[in-house]
Amino acid sequence: MPRCVIAEDESLLREALLQQLSLAWPELEIAAACDDGGSALEAIATHQPDVVFLDIRMPGLSGLEVAAAMTEVSPHSQIVFVTAYNQYAIDAFEKGAVDYLLKPITQDRLLATVKRLQMRALTGAIDLQAVSALVRQLSGGPADVPKPAPLVWITASVGTETRLIMVDDIAYFQADSKYTVVMTAEGESLLRKPIRDLLQVLDNSMFKQIHRSTIVNLRAIASISRDDSGKGLVRLKTRPETLSVSQPFMVLFRNM
Numbered sequence: 537m538p539r540c541v542i543a544e545d546e547s548l549l550r551e552a553l554l555q556q557l558s559l560a561w562p563e564l565e566i567a568a569a570c571d572d573g574g575s576a577l578e579a580i581a582t583h584q585p586d587v588v589f590l591d592i593r594m595p596g597l598s599g600l601e602v603a604a605a606m607t608e609v610s611p612h613s614q615i616v617f618v619t620a621y622n623q624y625a626i627d628a629f630e631k632g633a634v635d636y637l638l639k640p641i642t643q644d645r646l647l648a649t650v651k652r653l654q655m656r657a658l659t660g661a662i663d664l665q666a667v668s669a670l671v672r673q674l675s676g677g678p679a680d681v682p683k684p685a686p687l688v689w690i691t692a693s694v695g696t697e698t699r700l701i702m703v704d705d706i707a708y709f710q711a712d713s714k715y716t717v718v719m720t721a722e723g724e725s726l727l728r729k730p731i732r733d734l735l736q737v738l739d740n741s742m743f744k745q746i747h748r749s750t751i752v753n754l755r756a757i758a759s760i761s762r763d764d765s766g767k768g769l770v771r772l773k774t775r776p777e778t779l780s781v782s783q784p785f786m787v788l789f790r791n792m
Contacts, residue, residue, distance in 0.1 A: 538657065540587040542569045543576035543602065544618060545594045551617070551641065553589065556643055561650045563674060572732055573597025574745045574785075581609045581784040587653055589637070592619045592674075595735035596745045597788070603634075604671045605787040607664050614653055614662060621674075634670050655783040686739035692718045692725035699725055707756040707775050709734055711749035721774035744788070746770060 540557075550569055557564055564587070568579035573594045580588055580602070586700035588606065597605075603615055619628070620639040626736040629636040635649050656662070688703050701720060710717040711731040718725045727734075731751065742754050746768070758771045760781065768781030768789065781789065 537563055537565045538585060538586040539565045539567045540589060541567050541576060541579045541583060541585045541613075542589045543569050543571075543594060543599065544569075544589070544591040546591075547571065549591075549618075553641060555790050556641060556646050560643065560646045572748075572749045573599065573602045574735075574737060576607055577602050577609065577784045578748055578782060580606060580613065584610050585609060586657060587614045587616065589616045589618055592617055592621060595732055596740070596751075600671050600675050601788065603667065605784060607668055608787050609784050611664055614656060615667065616649060616653070629670070634667055635668075666710065684738060687734075687737040690718065690727060692727045694725050701725065703738070704753075704755065706753055707772050708750060708752040709743075719775060739746070746779060746785050748782070750779055752779060762786060 538561075542550060542557075544553060550571065554566065554569060557566070567585050568576075570576040570579055571594075573655040574596045576590070576594070577597060578586075588602075588610075590602055599617055599619075603617075606613055606615065615634045617634060617636045618639065618641070619636055626636070626638075635652055637645060637649060687703050689700055691698050691700055693699075695763060701718060705720050707719045707721065709727075709731055710719065712726070714730055716727040716729055716731045716734060718727050731749065734751065735745065736753065743751050744754060745751050752770060756772050756774060758773045761769050761771075761784035763769065764784040766786060768783075768786045770779040770781055772779070
């Protein structure tokens with residue numbers, strides 16, 4: 537049975553796509569349905585799916601960043617971008633080797649996409665160079681939605697005390713159930729916000745996800761090494777502990 541991974545951060549759209557796929561492609565097995573780019577990348581590396589449906593705009597890693605990593609992490613997976621992008625992106629898709637679905641997704645369009653995916657699976661041909669070229673083109677194109685200004689400071693709790701912490705002083709964030717542990721040189725604080733919400737407001741040029749539960753400040757990194765299994769190890773400038781980088785995320789560091 538063919539397998540797929542779905543990555544869509546909006547729960548209603550994700551559930552709708554699952555239902556539509558069950559009708560358009562009944563034999564397709566859903567290996568994972570993810571709500572952010574980091575968990576999607578790890579699911580893709582684990583399951584090696586035949587097809588990946590990627591929302592372009594997601595918290596943390598975008599669909600484009602996940603697709604760029606996939607050329608090494610899961611090179612045989614076909615990609616379908618799910619997008620509400622403008623005409624610039626549509627023109628790029630039409631010339632590329634990657635399929636796309638426009639939001640809101642219609643069943644007719646999905647059926648046509650499924651047929652193309654099935655035909656490409658028979659040929660076994662995935663043009664990785666064309667995928668990489670398309671990702672680069674889309675990454676450098678005009679954005680249709682302006683991004684909000686990145687977070688500058690946060691308030692976090694230490695016991696009964698509430699502290700104001702400048703974001704630049706944070707070494708890393710670590711998920712802790714529905715909350716997030718904030719680590720600075722002085723120690724840890726507790727932020728009453730899940731790590732997934734932080735991914736949407738941090739400066740993604742300086743704060744990088746290295747695991748589905750960890751975001752690190754690039755300014756705080758002293759070194760990155762790799763063990764024999766391909767996993768990474770981050771050493772920090774101001775903290776004694778080391779942080780693990782899951783294997784799929786090492787690809788993103790190599791491309792930086």
